Structure formats: C-alpha cells, structure tokens
Amino acid sequence: MAAEMFKDRLQAKIDDRSAVVGLVGLGYVGLPLAVEFGKAGFKVVGYDVSERVTTLLMQGRSHIQDVSSSDIAALVRSGHFVATTDETALAEADAISIAVPTPLGKTRDPDMTYVISAAETIRRQAHPGLLVVLESTTYPGTTREVLLPLAESVGLTVGEDFFLAFSPERVDPGNPVYHTKNTPKIVGGITPACTELASALYGACIDAIVPVSSTETAELVKLLENTFRSVNIGLVNEMAIVCDKLGVDVWEVIEAAATKPFGFMKFTPGPGIGGHCIPLDPHYLAWKMRSLNYKTRFIDLASEVNSQMPDFVVEKVAHGLNEDRKPVNGSRVLVVGVAYKRDIDDVRESPALDVMRLLEERGAEVDFHDPHVPVLRENGREKRSVELTDDVIRSADAVVIVTDHKSIDFQRLMNHAGLIVDTRNATSKLVPTRARVVTLTSGARSAVVTS
Numbered sequence: 495m496a497a498e499m500f501k502d503r504l505q506a507k508i509d510d511r512s513a514v515v516g517l518v519g520l521g522y523v524g525l526p527l528a529v530e531f532g533k534a535g536f537k538v539v540g541y542d543v544s545e546r547v548t549t550l551l552m553q554g555r556s557h558i559q560d561v562s563s564s565d566i567a568a569l570v571r572s573g574h575f576v577a578t579t580d581e582t583a584l585a586e587a588d589a590i591s592i593a594v595p596t597p598l599g600k601t602r603d604p605d606m607t608y609v610i611s612a613a614e615t616i617r618r619q620a621h622p623g624l625l626v627v628l629e630s631t632t633y634p635g636t637t638r639e640v641l642l643p644l645a646e647s648v649g650l651t652v653g654e655d656f657f658l659a660f661s662p663e664r665v666d667p668g669n670p671v672y673h674t675k676n677t678p679k680i681v682g683g684i685t686p687a688c689t690e691l692a693s694a695l696y697g698a699c700i701d702a703i704v705p706v707s708s709t710e711t712a713e714l715v716k717l718l719e720n721t722f723r724s725v726n727i728g729l730v731n732e733m734a735i736v737c738d739k740l741g742v743d744v745w746e747v748i749e750a751a752a753t754k755p756f757g758f759m760k761f762t763p764g765p766g767i768g769g770h771c772i773p774l775d776p777h778y779l780a781w782k783m784r785s786l787n788y789k790t791r792f793i794d795l796a797s798e799v800n801s802q803m804p805d806f807v808v809e810k811v812a813h814g815l816n817e818d819r820k821p822v823n824g825s826r827v828l829v830v831g832v833a834y835k836r837d838i839d840d841v842r843e844s845p846a847l848d849v850m851r852l853l854e855e856r857g858a859e860v861d862f863h864d865p866h867v868p869v870l871r872e873n874g875r876e877k878r879s880v881e882l883t884d885d886v887i888r889s890a891d892a893v894v895i896v897t898d899h900k901s902i903d904f905q906r907l908m909n910h911a912g913l914i915v916d917t918r919n920a921t922s923k924l925v926p927t928r929a930r931v932v933t934l935t936s937g938a939r940s941a942v943v944t945s
C-alpha cells in the first residue's frame with residue numbers, strides 16, 4: 495500500500511471512530527486517557543502488566559481517584575473498554591499510547607526499562623499502518639532514539655507505514671477544573687504525517703491540540719513546564735528560609751507580592767516537593783545535558799533547595815519541642831497529611847515520607863493521619879492512618895501539618911494540640927485556641943491557651 499494510503503486509512507478510521515486505540519499502562523495517566531478515548535466512541539484496549547489493575551477495571555472499579563468507577567463500568571459494559579494483561583490484545587489496535595512509569599535510578603539517571611519493555615511489547619504486536627504515541631515524561635530524544643529503532647527493526651518505515659509521536663501528559667491529579675479533556679495537548683511527530691495523525695487522534699477526545707515541529711520539542715515542552723515549577727517552588731522555599739532568618743512572615747510577603755497584576759506568578763513554599771513529576775522530570779533534562787557536557791544549574795539548585803525542606807521542617811519540630819522542654823527522642827509526633835499534595839491519594843516521593851523518616855531517625859514515635867491514604871507501605875513496613883480524634887491529637891507532643899487536605903478539620907487540631915508545626919499555612923485564618931503554632935517562618939505565632 496502506498497504511504498499516503500496508510501495515512502488516509504487511519505485518518506478515516508479516526509474520523510468515523512472505528513479505530514481501535516490501545517493503551518500500554520493504565521495508571522494515573524493511562525486510565526484517564528483510556529476513558530476519554532472510550533467516551534469519544536473508540537474501542538479501547540488497555541494493556542497493563544498488573545493483573546490487580548486489569549481485574550479491578552474489568553469489574554468496573556477504578557483504582558485512580560480522578561477516574562470514576564461508574565465511567566469505567568459504563569465503558570466496560572458498552573464494549574468500549576477492555577483491560578487485559580494479554581499483550582496480544584494490542585494486535586488489533588490501530589493506534590497505541592504508552593503511559594508507563596519513567597522513574598530515576600539511584601544515581602538520578604533515567605530508568606528507561608518500562609519504556610523499553612512497552613516498546614518491545616508493541617513491536618511484537620505491530621503491523622503496517624500503526625500509530626504509536628509516547629506519553630511518559632522523558633529526556634529529549636527518547637522517542638527517536640528508543641522507540642523508532644524498534645519499529646524499524648520489524649521493517650516499518652516511519653511516516654509511511656508507521657507513525658510515531660510524543661505527546662506529554664499534563665494531568666494535574668486532584669485539579670477540579672482541568673482534566674485530561676480540557677487541558678490543551680502538545681503533539682510532536684517524527685514526520686509531519688505523524689504529527690497530523692496523532693493530532694487527529696487526540697483531537698477526537700481532547701478540546702485543544704497544540705502541534706509542535708518535532709518529538710524533541712514536545713519532550714522538551716513537558717520538561718520546561720515541570721522545571722519551571724521546580725525552580726519557582728525552589729525560589730519560594732528559599733524565600734521561606736530567608737524570611738525565617740529575617741523574622742518576616744513569608745506568606746504575608748507572597749500574598750502581598752501576588753497583588754501585582756502583572757509580572758508575578760504566585761508559588762507557595764512547603765515541606766518539599768513530591769509526586770511522579772516535579773521531583774523527577776527536571777533530572778531527565780539535567781542528565782541529558784550532562785551527556786552534552788552542560789550543567790543545568792537552575793535545575794540542580796532548585797532540587798537542592800527543595801530536597802532540604804524536610805530537614806528544615808524537622809528542625810522546626812525539634813525547636814518547637816525544645817521550647818516545651820521535650821527532646822525529639824521519645825516524643826509522639828502526629829503527621830497530618832502524607833499525600834504529596836492536597837486532596838489526592840498519591841504518596842510517591844512525598845516529602846511527608848522524608849519528614850517521618852527523619853523524625854523516626856531522631857527517636858520520635860511517629861503516627862500519621864491522612865483521609866486519602868489509609869495505609870502507608872514503605873520498605874516492607876506498613877503503617878495505618880490513625881483516626882483524628884481529640885484524644886489522638888491531645889496525646890501528640892507535636893502535630894505536623896504536611897498536607898492541607900480540604901477535608902481535614904484544622905480547627906480541631908488548633909483546639910486540642912499543644913504544638914502545631916504548620917508547613918502549609920493551613921491554620922492562618924483559624925481561631926487561635928489551644929495550640930502554639932509554628933510556621934515555616936515564624937517562631938510561635940499564637941499562644942492563646944484556653945484549656
């Protein structure tokens with residue numbers, strides 16, 4: 495078949511929704527995407543190596559907080575979605591998106607094993623006319639260097655009978671306004687035909703598509719976005735340390751600066767950064783640039799400042815306990831919120847884990863409460879979220895607010911805790927009652943004892 499025919503045929507299948515869309519990886523990124531494709535009328539084949547995940551999904555149960563079980567159940571019932579651990583199911587796919595993890599190794603080098611394994615799976619099921627889109631965040635050059643050779647090894651020619659693009663996922667878990675569908679999607683193909691087809695596919699279920707000129711551009715867009723966040727969070731975290739030393743309230747400084755209607759964008763300090771993106775993604779770029787003998791100083795500096803924040807928080811706890819004539823060793827500390835940000839259940843790279851570990855290393859007895867995280871499993875250990883009762887709060891020598899989930903009753907903490915270390919400014923507008931509150935930048939803000 496002539497090259498144009500492969501392209502036209504896939505375009506027509508996208509237009510009339512008869513194209514079958516495969517997804518490799520059904521996690522935080524892959525599952526919402528699968529749902530959007532399914533809702534747009536495509537048949538979606540979701541392949542995941544986790545049997546637990548595929549079994550749950552086939553029972554109509556979602557394992558991702560932002561994806562409703564009723565959506566999954568409806569798509570499974572209507573035949574628009576199948577989840578399977580059988581990779582041969584991907585053979586019927588006309589287009590396949592890859593959303594597998596891209597972690598960093600211990601030395602902060604990219605761990606490409608999941609992407610390579612996904613690419614090999616696709617290679618085994620590939621056929622002429624297939625479109626493949628990589629969604630996983632990675633270093634510039636990955637799509638061309640890792641995925642393209644695998645296709646070529648089975649005799650497919652990119653832009654002719656095989657189409658390859660990169661389209662970074664921008665999902666913001668827990669965001670009530672922006673979801674997969676209404677967040678503009680960047681698409682960059684190896685050839686113009688690849689960009690066109692990938693844009694057509696995503697355009698069928700996402701409101702706005704932003705085509706760019708290459709896969710490297712698309713890869714770099716994602717890294718710029720997340721490096722921008724990392725650097726700005728690093729800046730305000732450093733500003734918190736500066737304010738602490740100067741005796742100025744960093745939150746007041748930021749709120750006042752944010753009244754400037756132009757040229758300022760508000761970022762807030764906190765206990766450190768977490769999740770699968772901000773702490774990791776910039777290092778993909780740093781690694782790539784090291785290989786080109788260039789040191790990405792902003793990335794390294796932001797990472798250094800952000801990764802020191804858990805130590806800064808623990809120093810605040812130690813200082814606060816000290817004022818109560820208590821050593822950290824043997825003190826009971828209640829960490830409130832362990833997810834890496836508000837209103838989500840994801841604890842990957844969460845600074846709360848570092849805060850808890852550092853406190854335990856100093857001999858503290860650490861419990862946690864998180865309405866979104868019933869159990870924490872780390873290094874073979876399991877810890878359960880404790881209920882936030884008045885007694886539990888009162889029995890803690892220090893309460894550390896690490897994540898300010900909306901559903902937590904912070905006033906209750908104020909009413910019953912002795913010492914609160916508030917890393918999120920969650921208590922600033924509450925009625926000062928029993929607790930002495932220590933913020934990132936204040937010694938003790940309130941000390942009104944009523945009981």
Ligand SMILES: NC(=O)c1ccc[n+]([C@@H]2O[C@H](COP(=O)([O-])OP(=O)(O)OC[C@H]3O[C@@H](n4cnc5c(N)ncnc54)[C@H](O)[C@@H]3O)[C@@H](O)[C@H]2O)c1
Nearest residue numbers: 519520521522523542543544593594596611612630631663
């Ligand atoms: N979570 C986010 O907020 C977010 C946002 C934007 C981009 N990303 C990027 O998207 C990618 C995926 O992240 P995620 O958060 O969805 O990860 P995840 O861990 O939630 O999901 C990944 C899924 O892939 C499956 N998997 C692993 N190896 C596989 C293989 N070889 N074949 C098939 N399935 C496999 C896992 O079982 C898991 O279900 C990463 O590169 C991440 O950086 C994540």
